[in-house]
Ligand code: SF4
């Protein structure tokens with residue numbers, strides 16, 4: 001049953017791109033190649049690693065050529081990475097920082113695809129609704145980039161108090177005389193850290209139609225694209241005002257076990273993490 005409904009996702013999880021990327025990265029950066037595409041074109045087929053057999057590694061890698069081109073900038077010395085620190089907060093050199101940024105981009109793109117094919121068969125809307133009565137939380141939050149606000153028809157709260165608050169502050173933001181989450185409908189809030197959609201108890205995202213589908217599926221926000229398996233090769237650090245944004249190397253994969261496909265595929269996700277040299281962290285978010 002599991003193998004039937006999740007066949008495409010299981011196949012993608014069993015062919016992680018990172019082992020192939022490590023090969024290409026090494027050959028390209030140490031060899032006389034002008035482009036990453038040249039290296040990909042010369043790869044043998046199939047390729048077998050300790051954990052996976054890739055029948056079509058060239059086609060698989062070609063799907064990520066735009067991101068892999070970042071290695072060309074690294075080789076030319078033209079890639080300017082953000083400040084990246086290790087887990088002890090020591091800055092890593094620019095070369096290692098650039099590689100970590102590119103690897104994060106590759107994992108993000110790969111997991112967006114994997115999440116998309118796994119979510120559909122579950123016919124689940126957990127990510128698109130507020131907490132139900134049995135849950136401890138008062139609201140769920142969907143963080144948004146500035147350009148994503150217009151995807152939602154919802155009230156907006158943007159004032160000095162909201163811009164000075166965070167959703168989990170002990171001293172709760174008040175909106176229209178009540179705690180911000182005690183409203184009937186989802187609303188957009190401008191916090192200290194940026195915008196988010198707040199889904200109060202019992203509410204649904206304004207973009208969810210009555211068949212449980214997203215009206216904005218093709219344009220849905222970034223955060224809705226990789227709902228429950230998140231790559232953290234690097235993670236953003238809260239920057240002190242005025243400081244350049246910084247990242248920390250984590251080399252982790254976070255899988256949220258509230259999600260039905262994460263619960264069903266824990267072994268496959270663990271194998272994917274191991275093959276990608278990421279530490280798997282399983283976490284429950286909604287309770
Ligand atoms: S925008 Fe779409 S995918 Fe995102 S929470 Fe709303 S309905 Fe769900």
Ligand code: SF4
Nearest residue numbers: 119122124127227259
């Ligand atoms: S919890 Fe999982 S299956 Fe449910 S909507 Fe979110 S990503 Fe999809």
